Amino acid sequence: MEASRVRGWATGRRIGLLAGGAVVAGLLVAVQQWHQQPADGAHDEGRPDAYRVVGDGDLPTSRPPLGAPRDALSPEEVGYAIHLATSDTSIPTSTRDVLGKAGPEVLLVGLPDEETAGRRIAVVSLYDYAADRGYQQRVDLASGAVTSRHARGLQATISPTEAEVAIQIAIDQSAGLRFATEFEAAQGAPLVAPEQVHFVAGTFRFDGSTLAGDACGRQRCAQLLLQLPSGAYLNTSDFVVNLSTRDVVRINAGAAR
Amino acid sequence: MRRLAASLVAVATATSALVVQLGPPMAEAARQQVSPEPLTCDSDLVEKTLANGASWRMCARIHPMKGLVLEQIEYRPPTTREYTGYKRVLDQLSLGQLNVPYDNGEVQFNDITSYGFGNEHLVAQSDATCLGDTRQVSQTYTYQGNLISRTVPGICVDEVATGLSTHSLEEVGDRQVRFAEQGSALEISSLSKIAWYEYQQNIKLDDQGQVDVGLGATGDVAPGGAGGTMFDVDPSFGWPLGGETAPGDRTTHAASHWHNAVWKVDFGVDGGTRQHVEQWDYANTATPPLQPRIAGTGVRKEQAFSAVPGTSADETTWFRVLNPDSVNPDGHVRSYEIVNRNQRFADVPVYAPSITFANAAACREYASDNLDAGCPGQSVLDYVAQDTEPLDDPVAWVNVGFHHIDRDEDQSPMQTHWQRFQLVPRDFFAQKPGTPDQRSCINGPGWIDSLDSPCVATNMVLPRITRAVSTPVVGTPLRATTGSWNEQRTTWSYQFLWLRDGEPITFAGPGGVTQAATGPDYVVSKQDLGTAISVRVTASQAGFPSGSAESTTLWVPGGQEPPAKVASTLTVSAAKARAGKRATVQVRVSAPGRSATGTVTIRRDQKVVGRGTVRAGKVSIRLKAFKKVGRHKLRAIYTGSATVSGSQKRFTLRVVRR
Numbered sequence: 001m002e003a004s005r006v007r008g009w010a011t012g013r014r015i016g017l018l019a020g021g022a023v024v025a026g027l028l029v030a031v032q033q034w035h036q037q038p039a040d041g042a043h044d045e046g047r048p049d050a051y052r053v054v055g056d057g058d059l060p061t062s063r064p065p066l067g068a069p070r071d072a073l074s075p076e077e078v079g080y081a082i083h084l085a086t087s088d089t090s091i092p093t094s095t096r097d098v099l100g101k102a103g104p105e106v107l108l109v110g111l112p113d114e115e116t117a118g119r120r121i122a123v124v125s126l127y128d129y130a131a132d133r134g135y136q137q138r139v140d141l142a143s144g145a146v147t148s149r150h151a152r153g154l155q156a157t158i159s160p161t162e163a164e165v166a167i168q169i170a171i172d173q174s175a176g177l178r179f180a181t182e183f184e185a186a187q188g189a190p191l192v193a194p195e196q197v198h199f200v201a202g203t204f205r206f207d208g209s210t211l212a213g214d215a216c217g218r219q220r221c222a223q224l225l226l227q228l229p230s231g232a233y234l235n236t237s238d239f240v241v242n243l244s245t246r247d248v249v250r251i252n253a254g255a256a257r
Numbered sequence: 258m259r260r261l262a263a264s265l266v267a268v269a270t271a272t273s274a275l276v277v278q279l280g281p282p283m284a285e286a287a288r289q290q291v292s293p294e295p296l297t298c299d300s301d302l303v304e305k306t307l308a309n310g311a312s313w314r315m316c317a318r319i320h321p322m323k324g325l326v327l328e329q330i331e332y333r334p335p336t337t338r339e340y341t342g343y344k345r346v347l348d349q350l351s352l353g354q355l356n357v358p359y360d361n362g363e364v365q366f367n368d369i370t371s372y373g374f375g376n377e378h379l380v381a382q383s384d385a386t387c388l389g390d391t392r393q394v395s396q397t398y399t400y401q402g403n404l405i406s407r408t409v410p411g412i413c414v415d416e417v418a419t420g421l422s423t424h425s426l427e428e429v430g431d432r433q434v435r436f437a438e439q440g441s442a443l444e445i446s447s448l449s450k451i452a453w454y455e456y457q458q459n460i461k462l463d464d465q466g467q468v469d470v471g472l473g474a475t476g477d478v479a480p481g482g483a484g485g486t487m488f489d490v491d492p493s494f495g496w497p498l499g500g501e502t503a504p505g506d507r508t509t510h511a512a513s514h515w516h517n518a519v520w521k522v523d524f525g526v527d528g529g530t531r532q533h534v535e536q537w538d539y540a541n542t543a544t545p546p547l548q549p550r551i552a553g554t555g556v557r558k559e560q561a562f563s564a565v566p567g568t569s570a571d572e573t574t575w576f577r578v579l580n581p582d583s584v585n586p587d588g589h590v591r592s593y594e595i596v597n598r599n600q601r602f603a604d605v606p607v608y609a610p611s612i613t614f615a616n617a618a619a620c621r622e623y624a625s626d627n628l629d630a631g632c633p634g635q636s637v638l639d640y641v642a643q644d645t646e647p648l649d650d651p652v653a654w655v656n657v658g659f660h661h662i663d664r665d666e667d668q669s670p671m672q673t674h675w676q677r678f679q680l681v682p683r684d685f686f687a688q689k690p691g692t693p694d695q696r697s698c699i700n701g702p703g704w705i706d707s708l709d710s711p712c713v714a715t716n717m718v719l720p721r722i723t724r725a726v727s728t729p730v731v732g733t734p735l736r737a738t739t740g741s742w743n744e745q746r747t748t749w750s751y752q753f754l755w756l757r758d759g760e761p762i763t764f765a766g767p768g769g770v771t772q773a774a775t776g777p778d779y780v781v782s783k784q785d786l787g788t789a790i791s792v793r794v795t796a797s798q799a800g801f802p803s804g805s806a807e808s809t810t811l812w813v814p815g816g817q818e819p820p821a822k823v824a825s826t827l828t829v830s831a832a833k834a835r836a837g838k839r840a841t842v843q844v845r846v847s848a849p850g851r852s853a854t855g856t857v858t859i860r861r862d863q864k865v866v867g868r869g870t871v872r873a874g875k876v877s878i879r880l881k882a883f884k885k886v887g888r889h890k891l892r893a894i895y896t897g898s899a900t901v902s903g904s905q906k907r908f909t910l911r912v913v914r915r
Contacts, residue, residue, distance in 0.1 A: 161400065227452070
């Protein structure tokens, strides 16, 4: 499955107008190139914004050189922060990521909003699909100390892997959804695989403005934007994907709009 | 006293230009040595000196969700008239939310909290997008068991023209004085793309201390085409685009929508430990139809609040954040005013306020759908409701909404539409920090008359050296007159500096410390034999730019007869200059058999654009920056010395595009 998807995105790359779909395309192209290149992290020449593997790809387990408190985090600092945040005892062993594997889903890493009295702190946002719980781990990169907080409703941005899962669920359960009808009308063939479209995914929290989807927020949901290789977008306003339950949720179904 | 005089000498010889003296109130301000601390960033530090000499510094980075984040924003004026060094303006500036609901009720997007402007949505800058310098931004993920990363030029830093900054014309009869200045700003920007919409976060920090915060939307209107997501809306909710009729009775109406952008502005006015918010409202106190009398009322807001137009504010209401513990040289509290003339989305409570103020709190990162574990899911309305402490560490959540009704002209690629607000210094300075010397004494009561009562100390009759004997010898006492100076506005204090062959006369004082010969009196010494003595008088007064003038020389015979002055010729070599950059010209003063000393001044018309001291017949002069591309006609003027006559040379400086 992964290999074919990589090929699909390579096609997308040649189109050169990836637009919104480049969200994950960029990552997949990078991974493909990583497979083609020596594992020394040689810099990709093909695309200036391509991703490369950091070091050997593993999370650093020893402290890298630290930047000034309010400098953006280096790739090595991000990797080290994820290592400390995810291996901390505050994360239960029951934690599962979006693929159902042990360990939390890593959503994003950034600086704390407030100044930190000269300390180099990273904030790592994680999600535990087993308990539907968001974690925010404040990691002191110098000491390795982790301060853990968690809450329901903490819904930081959709990770690349979550986006891939979301599009697959949408395709698997696309019967009656507008985008499936529109895709077939435009392409003359049904949409059966993610590589046929470019996609962008964002989090969806129920705020009362839709007819359904009230679990979203307590559970983790993704809103998808789908684009044909031609550049045309498909209508995706009638549903979101509940990643926690792995269901399509028709949020505006039957609405007289 | 002597030490003071010696220090004045040092200033005078170092600049040979106008020196602003600090009087009591200004000295008070200058004592507030501000922001001596370096900022707490290193590789992400942005520091830029603009063409007028003002500087900004800050930390600039890309946050995965907020996109461009500026922190520790500090301003340094072009002169030390207001204060020395940097002063803090804002602690932080970031985009707290961008909510885009479509008018047909079909869908809404939270582009910041659901998608994010950083990470993969950040667009790399190119030569086409960034005419200045780019800053590298790293983005790092875990993906398929690997840590992967990319580094792209993600932030653009440039100095941009802001057009005519000031213009003031004085006309008396056929005489005219024009003050006109072109402004510039430090522009920091980034680009993000979320599906069809693309955005530029664009912050301009100008040379007078003002900050313009812009969010530009470009890319494409919500698309039609195969899917037609946002075309085919009920005409009530959109606008027809294109000339064709869609098949199947579908309309070609594109959906109108709002861009509810809310910026988070964390104030740090002069680094205050407490800051207050004032609301100003205006009401007509006259009885119609009498000429309206508009009375303003300012109220300190003691508690967090949202300002909702039509209820707690109207279109003339404005707000400022002040530091009650910081005053400018006039004694007025320093503040920044928020100028927000945008729309707001009255139909959703969280976007109904034009502005919300609440105390800074570590967990309050976003305007809605907050993503910090300390207060998850909250909005500005919750921040207000939960703030029980007095409002003294304010964060302003500035709502710059825009109702976008698509036009035919918005079709691909859409011309950027802007939502902007400004942070304007209000009494942060006693005067506009770039106020020219010639207008620097216009502060409060006073009048504008640069022709006949200039601010700058201006010499009318040169100082003279008087003595009791016609031929000075060793031991002859000399006395300097001040000459005559403009005194319409003020009286001046005078400092004297004695010169030998154009150079300051020094001697070993107590303890072997080198001292300059200052004061109105001087006694001829052995070293003066066979040299030309002159005196430089500097006139100064607090609040006024100083001026200086030099007497004619007095020859002290001895050793040898006074050499006749020889003629000089000037050779000027000027390389091409780049617009906005300071160029250097080399001037050679040729005088047969003499090594010329003295001063060369470069003028454009009557304006001095550079000055330097000639050493061994040569001087290298750094000119002010020219913004205008083209050929500038300049003059080099050599004033001569005791042994060499003065001369002039016209030349052309070619200024090319940057």
